[in-house]
Amino acid sequence: MEVTLNDYLLVSGLLFTIGFGGVLLRRNIIIIFMCLELMLNAANLSLVAFSRFNLSADGLPNYNGQILVFFIITVAAAEVAVGLAIIVALYRARQTTHVEDINTLKF
Amino acid sequence: MALPWIILFSPLISTLLILFVTKSSRTLSSYISVAAVLVSFFASAIVFLRPDPTTPNQFLWLDFNVLQVPIGVTIDQLSKAMLLVVTTVGSLVHIFSLGYMAEDEGKSRYFAGLSLFMFSMLGIVLANNFVMMFIFWELVGVSSYILIGHWFTKNSAAAAANKAFITNRLGDFGFMLGILMVWAASGSVEFAKVSQTWHGLHLSPLYLATAAILVFCGAVGKSAQFPLHVWLPDAMEGPTPVSALIHAATMVAAGVYMLCRVYFLVEASPEAQNVIAWIGTITAVMAALMATQQNDIKRILAYSTLSQLGYMVLAVGLTGHDAAMFHLFTHAFFKALLFLGSGAVIYAMHHEQDIWKMGALQKKMPFTFVTFLVATLALTGCPGLSGFFSKETILGVAYEHNQAIFWLALGTAFLTAFYMFRLVTVVFFAPGKSDHASHAHEVPSVMTIPLVILGVLSFIGGYSFFAERFLTLPHEAGFGFVTLLAIAVFAVGAVVAFVLYNGKKQDPISIPLFANKFYIDEAYAFLIKWTQDLLACYAAWFDRWVLDFGIVRWVFAGGTYSIGLVLRFLQIGNLQAYAFIFGAGVIAIIYYILFIVKP
Amino acid sequence: MSPILFWLFSFLMLGFGVLVVLHRNPVASALSLVVSFLGLAVLFVSLDAYFIGIIQVLVYAGAVMVLFLFIIMLLDLKAEERRSWNPVALAGGIFVTLGFAALLIKVLHRFPDADKPFPPISGNLSQMDDVHHVGLTLFTSYNLPFQVIGVLVLVATIGIVVLSKKELK
Numbered sequence: 081m082e083v084t085l086n087d088y089l090l091v092s093g094l095l096f097t098i099g100f101g102g103v104l105l106r107r108n109i110i111i112i113f114m115c116l117e118l119m120l121n122a123a124n125l126s127l128v129a130f131s132r133f134n135l136s137a138d139g140l141p142n143y144n145g146q147i148l149v150f151f152i153i154t155v156a157a158a159e160v161a162v163g164l165a166i167i168v169a170l171y172r173a174r175q176t177t178h179v180e181d182i183n184t185l186k187f
Numbered sequence: 188m189a190l191p192w193i194i195l196f197s198p199l200i201s202t203l204l205i206l207f208v209t210k211s212s213r214t215l216s217s218y219i220s221v222a223a224v225l226v227s228f229f230a231s232a233i234v235f236l237r238p239d240p241t242t243p244n245q246f247l248w249l250d251f252n253v254l255q256v257p258i259g260v261t262i263d264q265l266s267k268a269m270l271l272v273v274t275t276v277g278s279l280v281h282i283f284s285l286g287y288m289a290e291d292e293g294k295s296r297y298f299a300g301l302s303l304f305m306f307s308m309l310g311i312v313l314a315n316n317f318v319m320m321f322i323f324w325e326l327v328g329v330s331s332y333i334l335i336g337h338w339f340t341k342n343s344a345a346a347a348a349n350k351a352f353i354t355n356r357l358g359d360f361g362f363m364l365g366i367l368m369v370w371a372a373s374g375s376v377e378f379a380k381v382s383q384t385w386h387g388l389h390l391s392p393l394y395l396a397t398a399a400i401l402v403f404c405g406a407v408g409k410s411a412q413f414p415l416h417v418w419l420p421d422a423m424e425g426p427t428p429v430s431a432l433i434h435a436a437t438m439v440a441a442g443v444y445m446l447c448r449v450y451f452l453v454e455a456s457p458e459a460q461n462v463i464a465w466i467g468t469i470t471a472v473m474a475a476l477m478a479t480q481q482n483d484i485k486r487i488l489a490y491s492t493l494s495q496l497g498y499m500v501l502a503v504g505l506t507g508h509d510a511a512m513f514h515l516f517t518h519a520f521f522k523a524l525l526f527l528g529s530g531a532v533i534y535a536m537h538h539e540q541d542i543w544k545m546g547a548l549q550k551k552m553p554f555t556f557v558t559f560l561v562a563t564l565a566l567t568g569c570p571g572l573s574g575f576f577s578k579e580t581i582l583g584v585a586y587e588h589n590q591a592i593f594w595l596a597l598g599t600a601f602l603t604a605f606y607m608f609r610l611v612t613v614v615f616f617a618p619g620k621s622d623h624a625s626h627a628h629e630v631p632s633v634m635t636i637p638l639v640i641l642g643v644l645s646f647i648g649g650y651s652f653f654a655e656r657f658l659t660l661p662h663e664a665g666f667g668f669v670t671l672l673a674i675a676v677f678a679v680g681a682v683v684a685f686v687l688y689n690g691k692k693q694d695p696i697s698i699p700l701f702a703n704k705f706y707i708d709e710a711y712a713f714l715i716k717w718t719q720d721l722l723a724c725y726a727a728w729f730d731r732w733v734l735d736f737g738i739v740r741w742v743f744a745g746g747t748y749s750i751g752l753v754l755r756f757l758q759i760g761n762l763q764a765y766a767f768i769f770g771a772g773v774i775a776i777i778y779y780i781l782f783i784v785k786p
Numbered sequence: 787m788s789p790i791l792f793w794l795f796s797f798l799m800l801g802f803g804v805l806v807v808l809h810r811n812p813v814a815s816a817l818s819l820v821v822s823f824l825g826l827a828v829l830f831v832s833l834d835a836y837f838i839g840i841i842q843v844l845v846y847a848g849a850v851m852v853l854f855l856f857i858i859m860l861l862d863l864k865a866e867e868r869r870s871w872n873p874v875a876l877a878g879g880i881f882v883t884l885g886f887a888a889l890l891i892k893v894l895h896r897f898p899d900a901d902k903p904f905p906p907i908s909g910n911l912s913q914m915d916d917v918h919h920v921g922l923t924l925f926t927s928y929n930l931p932f933q934v935i936g937v938l939v940l941v942a943t944i945g946i947v948v949l950s951k952k953e954l955k
Binding site: 100105 | 763
């Protein structure tokens with residue numbers, strides 16, 4: 081039984097789901113951020129799977145998908161850096177990383 | 188071919204010149220105006236002597252498929268006669284004004300207004316279609332407004348000008364509706380075309396009557412018939428030559444002229460004829476009653492004009508335009524003479540207008556007295572003068588067609604004689620009642636010459652040899668029952684008035700109902716105030732409760748507040764709750780798109 | 787790639803992903819994430835995407851996670867004490883998670899084409915291998931986005947410096 085595209089997509093989707101569940105259920109903002117990274121990587125897996133599945137005219141994988149993955153990784157790295165800087169600034173202001181304690185912007 | 192256009196446009200050129208070029212030079216303006224009207228007069232005379240043209244003299248101004256409005260002239264017997272009347276009286280009034288308004292500050296403005304009026308009036312006379320006539324109709328109203336309000340710094344003059352214009356507008360509204368009905372039924376607005384096809388259209392009697400009565404509304408406004416008569420007495424606030432020209436001889440006669448011009452409308456509907464005749468009668472009677480108690484010389488003459496206009500309108504309603512035009516013709520001369528004569532009196536009395544302050548002017552102002560007396564005799568129907576012929580014709584027509592109207596008209600003739608001789612007695616015969624009266628003297632010749640000319644016209648105007656050159660006279664006025672009654676009524680009225688008023692220093696009879704003009708002005712004021720108050724009350728209620736409370740507070744403010752109240756709860760502040768909503772939404776959307784829209 | 791290896795590394799990746807969510811100690815969470823990324827990199831390699839696989843290890847597991855650990859150390863985060871679960875939040879989270887999973891399975895069922903095996907690569911990978919191909923595509927078709935990404939990273943760097951500056955009192 082070969083590994084098919086559906087298997088890869090299933091795995092990717094499950095990884096995404098786990099990541100999203102983590103965003104909803106954890107209360108430490110650093111952990112939430114890490115689960116966010118999980119979701120991004122799930123998307124990357126999907127992209128690479130599709131890139132391999134859709135062969136271009138000369139029999140090679142469709143490298144456009146992999147280019148996009150490259151960009152996503154780069155942007156995710158930049159985003160993590162900036163996000164963590166913000167979290168650090170927030171920690172300095174509030175002395176907490178609990179997301180429930182950061183709730184003053186409300187009705 | 189071009190002469191009618193010269194008649195029409197010469198006063199307009201005078202107006203424009205005065206307004207834009209010579210406004211600062213008062214004497215030059217006055218001469219320009221007089222010259223323009225004399226040009227029109229001579230051109231009218233030439234047009235009169237030539238035979239009627241057979242080809243239409245017009246150019247197409249508006250050309251839509253359903254409506255074509257030309258600007259053109261009509262030259263037929265009716266318009267030629269009217270042209271002569273208008274330009275003759277106009278010229279004489281202009282010359283009289285040279286003397287009367289000699290020291291007035293606004294002389295340029297006055298003569299510009301007079302020229303504008305001549306232009307508009309000649310436009311009405313010459314118009315060959317409804318729309319053109321309506322345009323000039325409105326222009327006449329505007330000129331009247333300008334001239335009545337000539338001394339606009341006086342509040343009463345400004346108010347009177349407003350009253351005249353607004354009352355006219357009410358009548359014009361009916362006129363416009365009538366024109367629309369005529370156009371809707373016949374497809375054209377030109378007199379010639381509609382008069383030929385009107386009978387063949389086979390419209391319902393209701394339609395015919397409504398159209399005729401609506402068009403008559405224009406005459407009701409312009410010729411001051413009941414119930415729109417209220418503006419004419421107040422219009423005496425204007426200078427006396429204006430009253431002579433506009434409110435005696437020409438503008439008020441425009442309504443009668445118009446009815447004669449569109450007689451094909453009137454004769455198609457017996458109901459309309461009845462309405463017109465009765466309105467004329469009511470006006471004549473009411474005005475005569477009101478005149479017996481007035482104390483201002485011009486007001487008496489104004490009410491007399493109202494009464495005579497009532498005669499003309501009732502003649503149109505009863506039988507046709509011949510009798511009415513005849514009376515219009517003679518009335519123009521003697522009424523203009525009466526007004527100019529009263530102007531001379533006022534001038535000599537240093538602008539005093541109350542008859543109870545005048546007296547014994549017979550010896551002091553001979554020319555004025557004689558011409559005034561001639562005019563009075565003509566107006567009251569003294570045998571041998573022009574008014575006798577025309578008034579007696581109308582009485583005869585009334586006797587033939589409608590007995591009730593005849594007796595009312597006869598009674599009015601008695602009243603006419605009564606109040607006119609009251610006027611003459613108090614002003615000229617009775618002893619002088621004030622300083623001005625004792626110091627009065629005859630007016631300069633620039634004012635007496637027009638009086639004399641008009642006096643001659645009032646005398647000979649009714650005789651067949653003169654009048655038949657201009658008009659078609661109705662049946663020969665022979666001696667009959669009606670004639671005797673008319674003469675009797677005149678004699679009795681004159682004698683009674685002379686006996687009652689000779690030598691008196693104040694009015695022995697006092698009837699407040701007549702003196703206060705049947706309180707019609709008060710009734711109108713009350714009606715307008717009541718309507719306005721009601722509308723204002725309703726508008727205030729609407730604004731306060733529906734707009735402010737209902738819409739602004741409930742719908743807008745309340746709605747915005749409620750929506751805000753609901754949406755506020757979305758601002759939870761909890762990061763994970765936002766993420767949850769986001770996720771749930773995404774699931775829902777994906778589910779919807781993938782499985783419900785395209786299963 | 788043989789199915790056994792695939793499923794092995796998938797479970798590795800998924801399992802450690804779950805551990806990321808479940809651990810209370812943030813350092814443990816971070817290290818589980820690193821292992822998860824390694825599993826993911828293997829999956830990339832199994833898809834003949836060698837360049838991406840190596841980049842995943844180098845950048846993600848190597849740089850990003852190190853950054854995470856640095857921050858965790860900086861903020862000196864201890865293991866979380868147990869706080870009582872908010873039932874509403876718990877229910878919401880579980881609902882969304884299960885909903886996503888169900889939706890995923892339903893969607894995948896409608897995609898029968900994906901049940902075929904991967905087509906073999908018939909192109910010439912011996913002369914110019916995967917990295918070269920990716921580089922060629924990147925620097926020809928996607929040159930502009932590449933430059934923009936460079937600017938983005940620069941901006942991010944500046945932003946971080948600004949955000950992290952302590953107020954000088």
